[in-house]
Amino acid sequence: MTTPSLPDVETDILVVGTGASAMTAALTAAEHGARVLVIENSHLYGGTSSTSGGVMWIPNNHLIGPAGGSDSEAEALQYIRELVGNSASDTLITTFVKRAPRMFRFLDERCGVKCESLDVYCDYHPELPGGKPGYRSCQALPIKSGGLGRDIATLQEPHSGTTAFGRINWTAREAHTLVTQAKGAKTLFMRILIVYYLDIRQRFKTTRDRRITGGGALIGRLMMALKQRKVKVQLSTALKDYIVENGRVVGAIVSNDGLAQRIRATKGVIVGSGGFERNAQLRDQYLPQPTTTAWAAGVPSNTGEPIAAAMRIGVKMGNMGSAWWAPGFKLADEDRSRPMFVERALPGCILVDQDGKRFCNEAASYHITGGLIAKGGAKTAPCWFVFDARYRGKYNLGPMFPGPAKMDDWLRPSMKEILKKSDSIAGLAPQIGVPKDVLVATVERFNGMAKVGKDEDFHRGESMCDRYYSDASVKPNPSLAALEKAPFYAIPLYACDIGTNGGIQTDEFGRALTESGAPLPGLYAAGNCSASSMGKAYPAAGATLGSGMTYGYIAARHALGIAD
C-alpha cells in the first residue's frame, strides 16, 4: 500500500470479518476477558450471515429436549459421516458434533443470543441413518431494531429473497406456514402486514421493518453482546496481509479507510472473512465452469482477500472447488443473485436443461439441485425453470407476486427481462433455445406422472425434505401438479452460491495448517473462509452458520489457551 500509515495498534485477538463465525469468535474471546478488535472491510457489518435466514444447525443442542425432540451425539455423527464421506476429516466432524451444542449453550446462557428450535424443519436427508424430522435447525428470536441503537444504521439488510415482498421480515416458522399455505396462513399473513403497515412512525422514516428476524436478529444479538463487552468493531477496515515473525502470525496489515495500518495481535488472528465468491480470479481457478461473480448471492464484500493472503504465506487450502450451492437467478437491478430455496418444491413447475429434459428432483435441497446445475457445465448454464399460469397465480416467485397473467405487464422491468412466456409449451421452446419436440415430450411425461402423484424419473415429493416447502392442499403428491394452464413461463437459472466453502485448511482447534500439515501458530480460521467441517455436504438448514460459529468459538478458546 502506498498511502500514508496510521499508528500501530495492539490487541490480544484480532478478528477479521463481522459474519456470524467471526462475531462468535470475538464474543467468546471477549467473554473470557481478552482485548478484542474486530475489523470489517465493508461499511456495513454482519456479512452474508446478516442477510441470511439465520438458521443454525446444531445437532443435540439443549433446546431440543424442552421443545419435545430427541437427539444424540451418536446419531448426529452417523448422519454427518454418511453425507460428508471423506470430503472433511473425521476429526473436524467429531469436534463439530461435540462442540456445537456447547457453543450454542454458551451464546444462549452467557451472551443473550436467545434462539428457538424449529420442530418441523427436517434435515435435508432425514431418511438417512441418524437423520431427523426436525428440531436440530434453530433460529435466533426476533429483536426490535431500537435495541441496536445507532448500530442499526450499519447492519447489513436482509437479502430480498429472505423477506416477504422484499421488505417485511419473517421468521423461518412464519415463512414455512405462509409458503405452504398451511392452516392459519391467511391470518398470519394479515397479521404480518398489519403490524408492518400500522407501525406508522417507522413507515414515515423507512421501509425497513422494525422487527428484525433471521440473520439480522442473530447478528444483532451478537452485536449487542459485543457492545456490552466494549468490543470495538471497526468498519471499512480490510485485512491485506498477515504479519509473520519467527514462524508465527503476530498481526495483520490492514487498509483502514484507505490508510495503511499494522495491527498486532498478541494471542492470535482469527479470520472469519467469508468465502471467495466475489473474487473472479479464484472462482475461475477453482469452481466448476462456467462461473461468474454475478451468480453469488452473498455480500459484495466477500472478496476472499484474506484467503489469497493466506496462500501467500504458505497456508494449505482445502476443498477450493466447493460451495454451498443453490439454483438461482439474477436480476439486472440487484447486486446479488436470488437463490431459489423454496419455489422449486411447489407443484406446477419443472427444471429442464438445454436439451429440454428434466435432470433432477427439483424439490431436493438447494445444495443438491444447485450442485447438479454446477456439475452440468454448459448444458445447465442456464437451465430453465418452467411453470404454468396456475403456478403463477398461486405462488410467489422472486419479485413476482401471485396473480393472473394480465398482471405480467406490471412486473418489474428486470423481472420482465428474464421472463419468457408463451401460450403453448411448443411456443416456449424456441424462446429458451431448447428442442421443441423434446420439451413438449418432457412436459407430457411429467404431467402424466404428476396426475398419479408419482415421479418415476426423479422421485420428487417422496422425501420429507421435498415436502417441507410443498403445497399440502395439492393431492396426491403435494410437490407435483401438471403444467396445463396457459400461458406457460420460463426463467433462466444458474449455479448460484450462497457462499463458497473451501479455503484455509484448519485442524480441530481452528488453527490454520501449513502446506506441510503443521499448524501455523497465531492464525485461525472459521466459517466460509475455511475448508468446512461439512466438506462438500449440506446436511440441513443452518449447516453453514452452525459449523462456522462452532469453529469461531473453538478458535477463540484455543487462542486464549482455554482447556476444553
Ligand SMILES: Cc1cc2nc3c(=O)[nH]c(=O)nc-3n(C[C@H](O)[C@H](O)[C@H](O)COP(=O)(O)OP(=O)(O)OC[C@H]3O[C@@H](n4cnc5c(N)ncnc54)[C@H](O)[C@@H]3O)c2cc1C
Ligand atoms: C439469502 C441467503 C440465505 C441464507 N440462509 C442461511 C441460513 O438460514 N442458514 C445458514 O446456515 N446459511 C444460510 N446462508 C448461507 C450463510 O449466510 C453463509 O454461508 C454464512 O453467512 C457465511 O458466514 P461467515 O461467517 O463465514 O461469513 P460472512 O457472513 O459472509 O461474513 C464475512 C465478513 O467478512 C468481511 N470481509 C471479507 N474480506 C475481508 C477483509 N479483507 N477484511 C475484513 N473483513 C472482510 C465481509 O465483508 C463480511 O462482512 C444463506 C445465504 C444467503 C445468501
